[in-house]
Amino acid sequence: MPSVLVIDDDRTVVHFIRSAFKGQDIEVLAAATAEEGLKLLRSGKPDALLLDILLPNTTGLKLFEEVREIDANLPVIFITASGESDTAIEAMKLGAFDFLLKPLDVAKVKHLVEQALEIRRLTAIPVEVPEITASAKSDQALIGRSPQMLEVYKSIGRVAPQTVTVLIRGESGTGKELIARAIYQHSLRKGKPFLAVNCAALPDALLESELFGHEKGSFTGADHRRIGKFEQCNGGTIFLDEVGDMAPLVQAKLLRLLQEQRFERVGGNETIQTDVRIITATNRNLESMTEAGTFRPDLYYRLNGFAIKLPPLRDRGDDLLLLVEAFLFRFSRELNKPLQRVSPDALKILLEYNWPGNIRELQSVIRKALLNLTGPVLVPDFLPEEVREPRRESHDSNGGISDESRDLGRFLDGRLAANSEDIYAEAIDFMNRYVVTKVLKTAGGNQSKAAKMLGITRGSLRSKTQTIGLKIDQVVSQDDAGDAGDDE
Numbered sequence: 001m002p003s004v005l006v007i008d009d010d011r012t013v014v015h016f017i018r019s020a021f022k023g024q025d026i027e028v029l030a031a032a033t034a035e036e037g038l039k040l041l042r043s044g045k046p047d048a049l050l051l052d053i054l055l056p057n058t059t060g061l062k063l064f065e066e067v068r069e070i071d072a073n074l075p076v077i078f079i080t081a082s083g084e085s086d087t088a089i090e091a092m093k094l095g096a097f098d099f100l101l102k103p104l105d106v107a108k109v110k111h112l113v114e115q116a117l118e119i120r121r122l123t124a125i126p127v128e129v130p131e132i133t134a135s136a137k138s139d140q141a142l143i144g145r146s147p148q149m150l151e152v153y154k155s156i157g158r159v160a161p162q163t164v165t166v167l168i169r170g171e172s173g174t175g176k177e178l179i180a181r182a183i184y185q186h187s188l189r190k191g192k193p194f195l196a197v198n199c200a201a202l203p204d205a206l207l208e209s210e211l212f213g214h215e216k217g218s219f220t221g222a223d224h225r226r227i228g229k230f231e232q233c234n235g236g237t238i239f240l241d242e243v244g245d246m247a248p249l250v251q252a253k254l255l256r257l258l259q260e261q262r263f264e265r266v267g268g269n270e271t272i273q274t275d276v277r278i279i280t281a282t283n284r285n286l287e288s289m290t291e292a293g294t295f296r297p298d299l300y301y302r303l304n305g306f307a308i309k310l311p312p313l314r315d316r317g318d319d320l321l322l323l324v325e326a327f328l329f330r331f332s333r334e335l336n337k338p339l340q341r342v343s344p345d346a347l348k349i350l351l352e353y354n355w356p357g358n359i360r361e362l363q364s365v366i367r368k369a370l371l372n373l374t375g376p377v378l379v380p381d382f383l384p385e386e387v388r389e390p391r392r393e394s395h396d397s398n399g400g401i402s403d404e405s406r407d408l409g410r411f412l413d414g415r416l417a418a419n420s421e422d423i424y425a426e427a428i429d430f431m432n433r434y435v436v437t438k439v440l441k442t443a444g445g446n447q448s449k450a451a452k453m454l455g456i457t458r459g460s461l462r463s464k465t466q467t468i469g470l471k472i473d474q475v476v477s478q479d480d481a482g483d484a485g486d487d488e
């Protein structure tokens with residue numbers, strides 16, 4: 001169970017934190033003085049620290065330095081009264097994770113602590129990259145021995161010790177985050193901070209301020225200066241996930257940072273120098289996005305300097321078997337479901353399925369199958385329906401429509417052979433799907449642009465994608481299959 005240490009002489013704060021996490025799987029340890037806190041830090045090995053900035057006999061800042069000597073990667077959140085926020089800002093510059101202003105707000109405390117625990121998980125649990133000949137053993141190991149994955153391991157080994165920017169590409173669920181962690185953990189910056197930002201999770205303005213910080217009064221609600229991740233992470237590594245979802249303004253700032261290692265906070269004039277290693281990941285087709293004008297080509301070239309391409313699960317050959325075996329072993333223990341074997345027909349279904357959601361989907365399918373399991377043998381009935389009876393059009397590298405069904409003639413032959421009595425409607429549906437997918441893909445996921453190319457309104461494009469059940473986020477991505485974001 002992850003644990004949080006609170007160092008604060010104010011009992012009400014400790015009580016507040018304890019009740020905020022009551023009933024959750026998070027252990028709260030508490031200390032009222034610096035000495036007690038350091039003791040607990042050594043013995044309890046917490047995963048995050050909430051630290052009062054004013055402590056008896058010392059200051060939070062001094063204690064922070066000692067904490068970093070014991071555990072350089074521990075995310076530290078300062079607790080401060082509003083008058084002390086300048087000190088907290090100093091702490092952020094020194095690499096603190098964040099700060100909370102008193103009076104504390106439950107939602108904010110929970111959100112920040114959860115973020116801090118997530119960062120801890122990313123930095124502290126080592127990802128085992130298997131030796132080329134050996135097989136992986138730990139739960140956090142990268143599983144796979146296919147030639148494509150061996151290339152990936154070699155790339156990690158080559159690039160990890162350098163400070164170069166890395167772009168990790170691959171469909172959703174192929175393990176991009178795991179690779180980013182492996183690079184960080186095998187890099188010379190291992191003992192330095194590691195921060196992860198999901199660029200798709202924040203609105204544009206918030207993302208800019210999250211990354212670059214802002215000055216007090218720079219926009220409504222900016223009631224104090226905020227130190228951004230790039231400043232906070234000086235000397236460390238930043239993982240920018242879903243980098244293809246970054247707005248043009250943020251792209252421009254990121255480009256400058258990559259070129260000069262400098263930037264300004266939002267609303268600020270001071271130029272800040274930083275030394276951050278950037279690892280990025282995307283499942284989007286950056287090439288068509290640059291053609292469509294939604295991603296800056298100069299930024300693309302910078303990011304693409306060293307690219308690692310993760311193959312989709314369906315192209316990893318026997319790795320699928322290794323993964324099935326590993327997940328069965330792991331989840332049958334976790335769920336306490338003794339499993340003796342998998343029936344050959346269930347295995348056949350797993351091997352023949354297309355895995356559009358890749359390894360994440362495989363994990364979830366195996367987990368569901370084990371939850372359904374009522375005996376010692378896994379038979380097809382325990383597999384989720386979508387795997388037993390996959391949709392007619394499977395996802396593949398052609399943007400959500402399989403090679404066979406791309407060909408109208410073959411599609412019609414198939415429907416005729418199936419004695420369909422609804423071929424007209426089916427063919428219209430097929431054409432709609434094909435045309436809309438193709439154009440959206442060419443437009444790099446930009447829906448306004450796609451609507452213009454199709455000669456229809458955006459609303460009409462939206463209703464078409466809904467009618468034909470086309471998932472926008474699976475239309476455009478790397479290798480033409482994956483994610484097409486909204487351009488609003």
Ligand SMILES: Nc1ncnc2c1ncn2[C@@H]1O[C@H](COP(=O)(O)OP(=O)(O)OP(=O)(O)O)[C@@H](O)[C@H]1O
Pocket residue numbers: 141142143144170171172173174175176177178179283359360363
């Ligand atoms: N080679 C692998 N061996 C074992 N587990 C893996 C492997 N690759 C991915 N996983 C597991 O699959 C899940 C999805 O991986 P991850 O989150 O890294 O994918 P992703 O490509 O970043 O996904 P998304 O694009 O949706 O963010 C995680 O639980 C991860 O641990």
